[in-house]
Amino acid sequence: MGGGNPLWRFVGVRPTALFFFVYLYLPIIVLLVLSFNENRTATIWTTFSTQWYAVVLDNDNIMRAARNSVIVATSATIIATILATLAALGMARARFRGQDAISATIAMPLVVPEIVTAVATLLFFVLIGLKLGLLTVFLAHTVFCIPFAYLPIRARLEGMDPALPEAAADLYANEWQAFRRVILPLLWPGVASGAMLAFIISLDDFVITYFVAGAGATTLPVYIFGMIRIGITPEVNAISALMLLVSILFVSLSYLVGRLRR
Amino acid sequence: MRHRGLLAAVMAAALVVGAGSAAAKELFLYNWSNYFPPELLKKFEADTGITVTLDVYDSNETMLAKLQAGAAGYDIVVPSDYIIPSMIQEGLLEQIDTSKMANFKNIAAPHNAPPYDEARGYTAPYMWGTTGFTYDSARVPGGKLEESWKEFFEPREELKGQIAALNDEVEVYNAAARYLGVDVCTESGDDGQKVLALLEKQKPYLAMYQSDGTIDRMIAGEVIMHHQWNGASHRTKEKLPTAVYVYPKEGTAFWADNFAVPKGAPNIENAKVFINWMLDPKNIAEASNFTGYMNAVKGSEAYLDAALKDDPAVNMPAAYAERLRPAKSCGTAAREMRDKVWTRLKK
Amino acid sequence: MPMGWFRRSKTHRQMALIGPAVLFLAVLMLIPIVLMGYVSFLERGEFGGVRWSDHTVDAYVAFLFERDFDGSLQLNTDYLQIFLRSFWLSIGTTVLTLLVGFPTAFYMALQPPRYRNLLIFLVTIPFWTNLLVRNYAWILLLRNGGLIDSALAWLGLTDAPISVLYTPFAVAIGLSYSYLPFMVLPIYASLEKLDFRLVEAAFDLGADRRRALARVIIPLAAPGIAAGCILVFIPSLGAYVTPELLGGGKSLMIGSLIQNQFGAARNWPFGAALAFALLGIVLLAIVIYLLRFRRSPGEMT
Numbered sequence: 001m002g003g004g005n006p007l008w009r010f011v012g013v014r015p016t017a018l019f020f021f022v023y024l025y026l027p028i029i030v031l032l033v034l035s036f037n038e039n040r041t042a043t044i045w046t047t048f049s050t051q052w053y054a055v056v057l058d059n060d061n062i063m064r065a066a067r068n069s070v071i072v073a074t075s076a077t078i079i080a081t082i083l084a085t086l087a088a089l090g091m092a093r094a095r096f097r098g099q100d101a102i103s104a105t106i107a108m109p110l111v112v113p114e115i116v117t118a119v120a121t122l123l124f125f126v127l128i129g130l131k132l133g134l135l136t137v138f139l140a141h142t143v144f145c146i147p148f149a150y151l152p153i154r155a156r157l158e159g160m161d162p163a164l165p166e167a168a169a170d171l172y173a174n175e176w177q178a179f180r181r182v183i184l185p186l187l188w189p190g191v192a193s194g195a196m197l198a199f200i201i202s203l204d205d206f207v208i209t210y211f212v213a214g215a216g217a218t219t220l221p222v223y224i225f226g227m228i229r230i231g232i233t234p235e236v237n238a239i240s241a242l243m244l245l246v247s248i249l250f251v252s253l254s255y256l257v258g259r260l261r262r
Numbered sequence: 263m264r265h266r267g268l269l270a271a272v273m274a275a276a277l278v279v280g281a282g283s284a285a286a287k288e289l290f291l292y293n294w295s296n297y298f299p300p301e302l303l304k305k306f307e308a309d310t311g312i313t314v315t316l317d318v319y320d321s322n323e324t325m326l327a328k329l330q331a332g333a334a335g336y337d338i339v340v341p342s343d344y345i346i347p348s349m350i351q352e353g354l355l356e357q358i359d360t361s362k363m364a365n366f367k368n369i370a371a372p373h374n375a376p377p378y379d380e381a382r383g384y385t386a387p388y389m390w391g392t393t394g395f396t397y398d399s400a401r402v403p404g405g406k407l408e409e410s411w412k413e414f415f416e417p418r419e420e421l422k423g424q425i426a427a428l429n430d431e432v433e434v435y436n437a438a439a440r441y442l443g444v445d446v447c448t449e450s451g452d453d454g455q456k457v458l459a460l461l462e463k464q465k466p467y468l469a470m471y472q473s474d475g476t477i478d479r480m481i482a483g484e485v486i487m488h489h490q491w492n493g494a495s496h497r498t499k500e501k502l503p504t505a506v507y508v509y510p511k512e513g514t515a516f517w518a519d520n521f522a523v524p525k526g527a528p529n530i531e532n533a534k535v536f537i538n539w540m541l542d543p544k545n546i547a548e549a550s551n552f553t554g555y556m557n558a559v560k561g562s563e564a565y566l567d568a569a570l571k572d573d574p575a576v577n578m579p580a581a582y583a584e585r586l587r588p589a590k591s592c593g594t595a596a597r598e599m600r601d602k603v604w605t606r607l608k609k
Numbered sequence: 610m611p612m613g614w615f616r617r618s619k620t621h622r623q624m625a626l627i628g629p630a631v632l633f634l635a636v637l638m639l640i641p642i643v644l645m646g647y648v649s650f651l652e653r654g655e656f657g658g659v660r661w662s663d664h665t666v667d668a669y670v671a672f673l674f675e676r677d678f679d680g681s682l683q684l685n686t687d688y689l690q691i692f693l694r695s696f697w698l699s700i701g702t703t704v705l706t707l708l709v710g711f712p713t714a715f716y717m718a719l720q721p722p723r724y725r726n727l728l729i730f731l732v733t734i735p736f737w738t739n740l741l742v743r744n745y746a747w748i749l750l751l752r753n754g755g756l757i758d759s760a761l762a763w764l765g766l767t768d769a770p771i772s773v774l775y776t777p778f779a780v781a782i783g784l785s786y787s788y789l790p791f792m793v794l795p796i797y798a799s800l801e802k803l804d805f806r807l808v809e810a811a812f813d814l815g816a817d818r819r820r821a822l823a824r825v826i827i828p829l830a831a832p833g834i835a836a837g838c839i840l841v842f843i844p845s846l847g848a849y850v851t852p853e854l855l856g857g858g859k860s861l862m863i864g865s866l867i868q869n870q871f872g873a874a875r876n877w878p879f880g881a882a883l884a885f886a887l888l889g890i891v892l893l894a895i896v897i898y899l900l901r902f903r904r905s906p907g908e909m910t
Contacts, residue, residue: 143634
């Protein structure tokens with residue numbers, strides 16, 4: 001960075017950042033290590049073993065919960081991302097009355113505390129007589145996925161040159177083509193990161209799911225919560241490690257996609 | 263992600279969701295976490311050809327709220343005694359006439375006619391147990407404590423900060439009320455005040471209120487005494503032989519979890535098959551061996567693990583029978599009193 | 610043809626694009642919240658649930674007043690105390706997060722551009738793991754005889770168990786850990802645009818470190834700091850899982866209190882009223898934020 005970097009002038013900054021990353025990764029490393037612990041009591045290390053991964057993969061209930069999580073996260077991500085992309089396009093350079101109200105509506109799931117959303121949604125489903133199940137979980141997840149998908153797409157649109165779509169529209173004379181050939185490719189990194197964010201947020205949700213899930217709709221976080229209540233077992237460590245692996249895979253994918261598209 | 267891949271995923275999702283409602287040979291079981299052996303489910307599936315889907319909950323009230331929110335599609339739930347009268351009165355349960363089932367004859371007295379469902383029209387017994395406390399005899403002064411709630415509510419100074427209570431409004435309140443000789447369903451303000459005073463005096467001596475991981479906490483030596491369910495105490499003892507389970511003489515909570523069928527359950531007949539199957543001595547014994555709790559079926563003793571049979575925490579000595587206090591279903595005013603005490607204790 | 614209408618005017622087209630998302634959120638978010646407001650004015654059912662035909666303001670009265678054990682109506686500060694405790698805990702969490710998050714964001718913004726993306730990547734990875742799992746890892750780390758306790762004892766720094774788990778401090782650690790990226794990323798985003806030649810210029814003109822921070826860096830980072838604080842503060846206030854798992858249950862937090870009304874207490878109207886009070890506090894925080902920083906709520910990150 002040459003002489004323009006004043007980092008050396010701020011003494012505590014580098015150690016704090018270092019501390020930050022240790023703080024960030026310490027729990028993750030502990031989990032990974034203990035997932036390979038042979039001992040049933042999670043806190044006492046005996047020898048290296050992969051048996052807990054076998055136990056997890058052999059447990060039908062865990063696999064069913066994992067499948068539910070993936071189904072819900074996938075479908076909620078698709079719908080939320082489509083809705084969010086459309087809304088972001090509509091809001092781009094929007095200048096009309098009620099615009100703030102619409103922004104506020106979209107941001108609502110971010111600012112309303114989770115427990116409030118969970119209870120309110122449960123009451124709503126009760127009232128309209130919708131049977132609790134995977135469908136209600138999917139609907140509730142789509143709601144809170146929308147703002148997470150919306151924010152990166154909106155940010156990407158904000159950074160775009162407004163003249164581009166207009167020039168494209170003139171060239172192609174057909175707005176759909178202009179959208180497909182010009183705007184969408186440019187928007188893609190925003191859409192991709194929005195979808196990734198939505199997917200993982202959905203995969204992570206416990207509180208709302210716990211309230212609105214019905215028969216057969218147990219997701220992985222709900223299952224893990226039940227396991228943790230009993231006590232700490234190496235199975236939980238192994239599930240966590242597997243989930244971490246999936247997450248890292250997803251993040252790396254989005255990172256690579258982002259790089260390739262640039 | 264390519265569009266075709268996404269489409270395939272959505273279709274797969276739709277298929278899985280759709281398939282759930284199409285097949286008839288299935289059963290949706292909604293049970294407490296870690297309260298049913300997975301092998302036994304496999305055995306049931308092999309015996310009857312009925313596929314079981316298991317979901318879990320962590321409190322009676324969670325389960326109740328779900329049912330109040332409209333059946334939710336479960337075929338079998340496992341409510342505890344005290345909550346059953348409310349469920350019956352509110353019309354949340356399907357009448358299944360357990361007393362007419364082939365294996366009803368196996369149920370041992372008094373479980374064949376419990377106060378919360380005397381005719382056994384709605385429920386069938388699963389596990390029963392007690393709530394007392396466990397202590398590590400190697401770490402208490404003199405190696406032995408009195409069999410009284412006094413040791414828990416007004417503990418010795420040496421144990422300060424080494425005691426854990428269950429984070430359970432009903433269990434903590436009822437135990438305190440019994441120690442004081444107060445009716446657990448009291449609606450009198452004075453009684454409420456007395457219970458609160460006792461709990462507030464006890465609080466500084468407690469390390470925590472926590473219902474999760476009680477077994478680990480005792481084994482790891484984090485605390486010396488733990489308010490505990492007897493089955494958990496049994497599993498503690500497997501790893502910590504010096505653990506002792508106490509049936510407090512002022513009254514030990516005696517509870518029973520029961521199978522019941524929610525109103526409008528999609529597979530009522532399969533639920534009945536399941537319940538009758540579970541009243542078979544051999545099957546229920548396998549469940550006891552897994553959970554560490556006693557069942558109510560005659561003849562199951564023959565199939566129980568020796569460790570379970572020999573543990574006084576599980577196989578209660580007859581002398582303690584008079585200390586047991588069955589759960590009561592309290593009215594709204596009493597529940598409000600209890601909740602007020604609990605909130606004020608933790609404000 | 611819908612496409613014809615679609616082209617007719619810019620506003621129509623915008624409405625058609627925005628419509629589906631807003632409709633979806635209005636039906637599945639706005640209506641439930643309004644419904645919950647309605648429930649808070651209903652009579653509780655005898656066994657839980659509500660009686661839809663009976664209206665009362667009992668739930669709100671109960672928040673501030675109570676029939677004492679002798680039956681007289683008195684001011685009751687129990688719930689206010691619980692709200693205040695959660696409030697302070699959330700403030701504490703936010704401050705803790707800011708103390709660690711700001712220098713980190715600053716450090717990141719001062720790295721060469723090619724490292725920055727990698728650092729963002731590193732900050733987000735733990736965020737992508739399950740919330741329960743993260744909390745659970747902290748149980749393993751913080752418990753007596755756990756990793757931190759043993760390490761400190763081995764180094765000879767402590768001679769008694771640290772006894773951190775099941776205290777409010779453990780909850781603050783757990784919460785701030787959960788929301789760290791919400792703090793770091795907005796601050797980083799605002800610092801990234803900072804021209805550090807300005808900072809150098811300030812030093813050349815004789816400013817010391819503190820003044821450079823106070824006059825140049827912090828004002829520029831302020832929108833990011835504010836957004837980060839809001840994004841950490843709000844979820845901390847309503848948090849339910851972390852206090853349950855790490856808190857030891859000796860004192861109630863708002864989240865557990867609300868959960869309890871739908872659980873053991875079986876008092877749905879009161880639970881709804883508490884949830885509404887919580888929502889009120891959150892909205893207040895956001896209004897303050899908006900008045901101070903004048904950006905639309907949709908652009909908070």
